[in-house]
Amino acid sequence: YVAHAKEMGWEVPKEPLIFLKPSTSVIGPGDEIRCPPQSKEVHHEAELGVVVGRPLTRVSPSEARLGVLGWTCVNDVTARDIQREEKQFTRAKGFDTFCPIGPWIETNLDPLEVSVVCRVNGAERQRGYPRDMAFDPFAVLSYVSHVMTLLPGDVIATGTPEGVGPIQRGDWVEVEVTGIGVLKNPVV
Numbered sequence: 001y002v003a004h005a006k007e008m009g010w011e012v013p014k015e016p017l018i019f020l021k022p023s024t025s026v027i028g029p030g031d032e033i034r035c036p037p038q039s040k041e042v043h044h045e046a047e048l049g050v051v052v053g054r055p056l057t058r059v060s061p062s063e064a065r066l067g068v069l070g071w072t073c074v075n076d077v078t079a080r081d082i083q084r085e086e087k088q089f090t091r092a093k094g095f096d097t098f099c100p101i102g103p104w105i106e107t108n109l110d111p112l113e114v115s116v117v118c119r120v121n122g123a124e125r126q127r128g129y130p131r132d133m134a135f136d137p138f139a140v141l142s143y144v145s146h147v148m149t150l151l152p153g154d155v156i157a158t159g160t161p162e163g164v165g166p167i168q169r170g171d172w173v174e175v176e177v178t179g180i181g182v183l184k185n186p187v188v
Helices: 002-008 061-066 080-085 137-145
Strands: 042-044 046-052 068-075 099-106 116-120 122-130 156-157 165-167 172-176 182-188
Touching: 042 165, 046 116, 046 137, 046 172, 061 068, 061 137, 068 156, 068 172, 099 182, 116 156, 137 156
Parallel strands: none
Antiparallel strands: 046 068, 046 156, 068 099, 116 122, 116 172, 172 182
């Protein structure tokens, strides 16, 4: 999202920025997000997730559209203090439990007609629309497929709207995407 790049003080990139999260970062609805002792500033990042339905290698955005199984909610939890210190995002975004996904996969959804919302303890923190992204979800899939083959079941988090902010032990974080539902996780 252009507005998120601006709030972080970053230039809007000429190409999508990609990073990987380990499988141990993935948790489901209701599972606990664990704040690691290495970070004093853990943030929420509500995102629309795209679930790959067939292998995608070096595809165009229109071909990528045909490879989508469905859509889900993602919270790209980030140790913001570590992210600021390091040039690569792997450690800041790769802690165990830092990728809540769910509550399910919606197969009948226009990703450009939804809203992405984050609430912490019931208070809205983020609201954005994928149509306002610098790169739409199909362009992102295409771009990633030119770097690595995407396989069925892979999940791509497509980016977060402005309004990212801290979460702490005792908080409840909700990510809601229109037409999908609400992903809710406690922070411990």
